[in-house]
Amino acid sequence: MLKQSPRSLHLVAIALLALTWGSSFILMKHALKDELDQPVLAPDQVAALRMGIASAILLPVSLRAFRKIKISEWKYLAVVGLMGSGIPAVLFTTAQQHLDSSLAGILNTLTPLFTLLIGIAFFQKEFKRMQIAGVLIGLAGAISLITLQGMGGSHNPLFSLLIIVATLFYGISVNTISAKIPHIHPLHITALSLLLAGIPWTIYLSQTNITEIVSTHPHGWQSVGYVTVLAVFGTCLANMLYFWLTQQTSPLFASSVTYIMPMVAVAWGLDDGESFGMLHLACALIVLSGVWLANKK
Secondary structure, X not given: OOOOOHHHHHHHHHHHHHHHHHHHHHHHHHHHEOOOOOEOOOHHHHHHHHHHHHHHHOHHHHHHHHHHOOHHHXXXXXXXXXXXXXXXXHHHHHHOOOOOHHHHHHHHHHHHHHHHHHHHHHOOOOOOHHHHHHHHHHHHHHHHHHHOOOOOOOOOHHHHHHHHHHHHHHHHHHHHHHHHOOOOOHHHHHHHHHHHHHHHHHHHHOOOOHHHHHHHOOOHHHHHHHHXXXXXXXXXXXXXXXXXXXXXXXXHHXXXXXXXXXXXXXXXXXXXXXXXXXXXXXXXXHHHHHHHHHHOO
């Protein structure tokens, strides 16, 4: 068996992440609503259940890793847990009550742009003028995209802004890992950061009517199934792979997974009957070209 080069492993990781995260938008959509497009679980319940399941799965790892973490490092793990998982989880589910999963997947490509901006502003990262031009082009494409009609049940741009805020938080999280805790094992970062995000979400979930919904709604257990798949693959496994990739390469390279992710999200959206026209494609290409420029060295 031929030994793979590290570069090949990095590219395989990018492909797996794109497939996993690109599929997460359609999973959220079906966890929120049934086949008749009627609500099942609330956005906060989907987010809380996702974080609770993910943190519970990795609890054995968290308990073993607990004593290996210095007191000074816990604040960085809290940033990663809240900014990288806990808060974006509810921002995405709230937005996807009103937006197509295709649009959510495309807007998620802004992550590398915010990764670059956060790195420049707060982590003393060097940059070139071309990269700033890429940021501006990408943002212009995103603004154009969210003003188009025909993607999602609501055209209120505020719901699109929720996803943009989530990508900003992703940029903070990935820069924190690269600059502050690069020496901690990716599995430990994943488990402990999810534990910090999962505990408050689980407490919150216990105060909602989720038990009644799951036991009485015809789509209840099916929604729980979608969230479980999302938690296992889209949170636990994907976060661990992403954190590993960030440590092995760079925040910008790792966040370039968003080049491929929209293709997966759009494919799932089209299969689910969502609309996607030539103007949407043109705006998506503008966003991706901006991301490409921002990543160009």
